[in-house]
Amino acid sequence: MTQVGEGHETAADEAGPVMTFGAPTVGEILAERYQLEEHVNNDSAGRQVWRGIDVILRRPVAVVLRHPGGDSATEMLQAAVDASRVIHPNLVGVYDAIDEGERAYVVREWVDGEALRELVGRDGPMDPRRATAIAHSLADALTAVHATGMVHGNVHPGTTLIGDDGRVVLADARADSADSTERDVRAVGGILYYSLTGHWPHAEAGHPSTLPDANRDGNGTLTTPRQSRAGVPAYLDDLTMDLLDRRVTAPTAEALTVELSRLDSSSDDDYEDVGPLRFAQGSASEPVRSTRKIFIGVAVLAVIAVIGLVFGIRAIGDSGNDQLASSPDASTAPQTDAQGNDGGTSTDAPSATPKKFALTADNVRIVDPPKTDRADTGKAKGTVDDDPDTVWKTQGYTTANFGGLKPGMGILINLKSAKHISEVRVETSVPGVTMDARTGTVDPGDNNSGDDKIVKTYKKVNDNSPEKTSGTTELLTGFEADQTYQYILVFISKLPQDDDGSYRVSVQNISVYGTD
Template sequence: MTQVGEGHETTADEAGPVLTFGQPAAGEILAERYQLEQHVNNDSAGRQVWRGIDVVLRRPVAVVLRHPGGDSATEMLQAAVAASRVIHPNLVGVYDAIDEQQRAYVVREWVDGESLRDLVAAEGQLDPARAIAIAHSVADALTAVHATGMIHGNVHPGTTLIGDDGRVVLADARADAADSPEADVRAVGGLLYFALTGRWPHAEVGRSALPDASRDGSGTPTTPRQVRAGVPAYLDDLTMDLLDRRVAAPSAEALTAELGRLDAAAEDEEYEEVGPLRFVQAGSGPSEPVKSAPKILLGVGALVIIAAIGLVFGIRAINGSGKPDPSASTVVDANVGAQPSDAGTASEAPLGDPKKIPLTADMVRIVDPPPGERKDSGESRFVVDDDSDTAWKLSWYTTPNFGDRKDGMGVLIRLKEPRALSDVRVSLSAPGAVVDIRTGTKDPGDTSNGDKEILKSYTRLSDADSADTNTGDKQILNGFDPDKKYQYVLVFLSKLPRNEDTPGYQVNVNEVELYGY
């Protein structure tokens, strides 16, 4: 459990610095300036988090340290340098980033307080007013980040810190190429959902060790109002719209404006007078309420029907008879002017509930990129046979990342034609595996070189490096664009759990299910 802020010493250790190399130790001075005081925890990326003291400025600091440095620490250091350029009261200040090759570390502001994750664990579900205030602060921080063209990429209850003074700050930006401003904004919906229910919606905003959202038979998260009483309808709608990829996400700035309005209403205890939601873009006045896609489509459909009825009766009145004039156009097509969707684009019609897509043995194969020996090629049929007693049984390895020999292994799904997709559901023999989904435009061949090309050319949709690894043995992987169609989907394992029955790391993949429309 992350404990952010257990108090701090105001002076450095009077015994003086202890200079060491390799693994850090309490009392050690880094860069002749930052004295390590206490090892707080290891974060989800395996980095050590220490409470320390800046012996020059005599202030507390947090030191995030990893082994080794060099090329493997480049992403962490670059993210820290980028974050240091954004100064905002709701962002943790970044003071320094140092690479010593053998190790690298980032020095940032120390926050006396606790994470949202720990707050909910200790106090239970938060009241709506407090949930809104926290989400408002995070959205405001993201507005500042996005204004610089950067992405945070790590919005999570574990990186949302609530200080003892009430200040809410967002820490530990960790964006990569797979992240986007939209993902940041939707993660704010995840924070609201977590604060109100104590659960984190994995498929919608990223896998986590936190418990997944409760779901109905179709896999859709139950709303906060269904989980507990007392959640205002407008807050329930806002939270679920942010999580729903069929509903266009607002900009961080528009979301901040809306949450600010709700925050002010909460302070005045005027919940019932808030009225419909409205996202206000910069430089514009209040816009019409933003409705979810299904509501909009329903409204448009109703208008079309009314227009059709009006046209029919109008023509009848003009003709003075009970039959319309054969020369007049009396049929109103709701799709007039609509163009057929492109090969890679889904229809704009309502998608409805996702359905399980039948998969057969000839539609799947094992991907084992070099230096893999491709010994498992015949086992792909077991993941689509609807039999939980059969499985693709991976070999065991000496380390979680496949013995440090390769990037991982996966199952390639080859649909007969492009389809709009919702999610992939993977059943494993044990918790702890890291799984993601990737998509491409072709299968270059069931060969070692073909597998190598797949790993090189496919785009990863779900994030295997989210704030926490999903520890469940049943994982729901999301990230498909509802406006696109997909034909080739790779379910890829990049990290294995420890297997108590074998001397190393191993897992069985029992079932892989693909859901779409």
């Protein structure tokens, strides 16, 4: 019997490392009501999880203790208060939240069972039907949470509890400003992926953890569950990948619940063929949302149509050559291709298939705006050599915002010529980095004034406010397809906290992909 779930699968809170207090003892009674029975574990945020007894109602409870209380425990306590307002069979019940100053604790429902993380870790990937049922339960719980205007913010295998009675319970709501209903829904896709493969897609699902990352191809692209194991229905494979694909609009939790219910309740004969997806965004009368499989089908039909058109035009041309040759207007009529372009006009559209640009030390340098000793100069070369042992490691700072000394720092990439860019992939040593991509038209110089001008004049390629990275691989997108770029700045504005209490990060590799 294992009870886990409280706390993110991340490092300690940004305020600093969380130290568990003293040594609570078996039999100790908190708030004159909750008797500690057994220390179960310390969660990923450094808090102690205990099995206890409510001596008044005589029911088992889980007690999550944190030291200290006060301001540093505000987020934990507020999340508990918010969660207590939503009653749902697939949400863990929250009974109490108490701040004693020196320590704070949350009292919640005890679930006899274990976390999905441990279940899959021990038994391996799940049967597709069971994976579907678990995702269905989570989506239903999130529907209830989102209906109140709240966000759960902490959906992952450690907070998904599987009771001994088969009940699926979502624990430890803990949303912050970076969380959203969309992120909750995409995390359900991560739960599906983990249940089916035993791997957690860190970058796509959010909530970094010590779980093994998803399988990826040579370009770092996520492989599908069907590519990882046999027996995954094509429909479930498509659904999982669509939920994890940020290019595909995420459904509401309610729409996802309806879709998973349709799959969950299908008969064995229909389970393999229940598509297409029916994400109705808002009302049942809206059109069915296209999925990856539909996109592929449309593309195939388009190719067939073009081929048919080409051969049809060729056949008509062959049969009418004599007539065209004798026509007085044949020599002067403009010649057009199948797209209506005349023969004297050519288009220089970029290729549709992105490729990785070759980068060397000559293409990159550190940008560090303030007047300092520029100790990081020359260290950018380790980020483009595809060697995980050579990195750029920032110096340690006292706070996440570089100790207030500067707005941030980063790596300037000079592609040497203007190119069409699709994305920049950045690999870091740990998650929790706030970064974005910026572009400009010139490098004013590798010096303090030049770097200061870059930071002040380069424009972000994405209007969205940058969020903390949820994994160690981040995709920076937002580049305009019809524009070309020569200078790209990968700019870090906030650092994660290291084990020694300082704030720093190592940038292990940077890759630029484009269509030139």
